[in-house]
Amino acid sequence: MISVAKTSEVPNFGKKAVSVSGREILLINLKGTFFAVENDCPHQGSPMNAGVVKDDYISCPRHGYRYKLRDGRCVEHPDYQLQVFPVQVVGDDIMIELE
Ligand code: FES
Numbered sequence: 001m002i003s004v005a006k007t008s009e010v011p012n013f014g015k016k017a018v019s020v021s022g023r024e025i026l027l028i029n030l031k032g033t034f035f036a037v038e039n040d041c042p043h044q045g046s047p048m049n050a051g052v053v054k055d056d057y058i059s060c061p062r063h064g065y066r067y068k069l070r071d072g073r074c075v076e077h078p079d080y081q082l083q084v085f086p087v088q089v090v091g092d093d094i095m096i097e098l099e
Helices: none
Strands: 002-006 015-020 023-030 033-038 052-054 057-059 066-068 087-090 093-096
Touching: 002 015, 002 023, 023 093, 033 087, 033 093
Parallel strands: none
Antiparallel strands: 002 093, 015 023, 023 033, 052 057, 057 066, 087 093
16 A cells, blocks of 8 residues: 555545655545546536535546445446545545555
């Protein structure tokens, strides 16, 4: 796992996009639980960092498709899958696992 940000950089209900090994990853803090997802919508590639986080979902800003933060599954169109990455918080470091 690699450290990609400090927890203080991603406030509650906040987001932060980071570049890791040439990939754009979006970190999300949902009530103290951190998630990491790819920053490109699998539908037509819109950047997800402009999306809205509500309940356990992030909505794409372009067409509004909702993706579950835990598994990346699209609610409206289950064939679309937002890639999610395992996250671990160690001290104040947000660590993620890239494949
Ligand atoms: S580009 Fe994200 S829902 Fe269409």
